[in-house]
Amino acid sequence: MTDTPYPAPDFSLADEEGKSHSLKDYAGSWLVLYFYPKDDTPGCTTQACSLRDARDDLTALGAQVVGVSKDDASSHEKFKAKHTLNFTLLSDPDAKVIDAYGAWGKKMFGKEGILRKTFIIDPNGQVQKVFGRANPIGHGEAVVEALKKLQNN
DSSP: OOOSSEEOOOOEEEETTSOEEEGGGGTTSEEEEEEOSOTTSHHHHHHHHHHHHHHHHHHHTTEEEEEEESOOHHHHHHHHHHTTOOSEEEEOTTOHHHHHTTOEEEOGGGOEEEOOEEEEEOTTSEEEEEETTOOSTTHHHHHHHHHHHHHHO
């Protein structure tokens, strides 16, 4: 685990509409970048809806929310529509960005996969906070509180 702050790994991934997003697109604003295992599974849905519900507070703090999984654009599109998600979802089919952020590893029962991790990245592209193994319940509120603390320091 790297001590914060440290430079956020760059990325270039497509969203549910095929539009490319990279770290530099978010320069000048705070970014909540979260990695999750799979669209429309119970824990991932709980986490996504928690971030959806906290989005107004995050926007008021100058932050944008972006989710990343290995799911394809079609899956992301359905997931967003079904749960009225109000933020961008990116596809990382080769898990290159997931790996670069350290969000790939051993899970329960020794299987490997995407770890539920959230990164708060400042306007200068520095990772300021990492939620390792983020709890899906109340995650949005936890991110809002952490962002407030970071901005007040």
